[in-house]
Amino acid sequence: MTNIFVASDELNSTSTSDMFKGLIAKHRVPENKHFQLLAQIRLSKSFSSLEGRRLCVKSRLEAILAVLFVHDSSDVLNGFFQAQPEFCHEIVDLVSERSGGSG
Numbered sequence: 001m002t003n004i005f006v007a008s009d010e011l012n013s014t015s016t017s018d019m020f021k022g023l024i025a026k027h028r029v030p031e032n033k034h035f036q037l038l039a040q041i042r043l044s045k046s047f048s049s050l051e052g053r054r055l056c057v058k059s060r061l062e063a064i065l066a067v068l069f070v071h072d073s074s075d076v077l078n079g080f081f082q083a084q085p086e087f088c089h090e091i092v093d094l095v096s097e098r099s100g101g102s103g
Helices: 008-013 016-027 031-046 050-070 074-083 086-098
Strands: none
Touching: 008 031, 016 031, 031 050, 050 074, 050 086, 074 086
């Protein structure tokens, strides 16, 4: 796995699609990693504001609920949190900010 770093000014000044295409070409991202890269770009752009972070977390929670409605297996939920361990930390950070804790 390779980490790709993008400066915040570039992140805010470049469209999602242009950044996606540029990073794929520059870093030769394999096709099987394209969706993951696009998701990370979208999250990074959304997390530039607290409201954006909240909307992303809300969307992801709604997606989890939809999947659980269709698949009542705990394996699906376990797989989700194993694939995205940072999601729990994001929820805790947002709840801490709302309750006046250290964010």
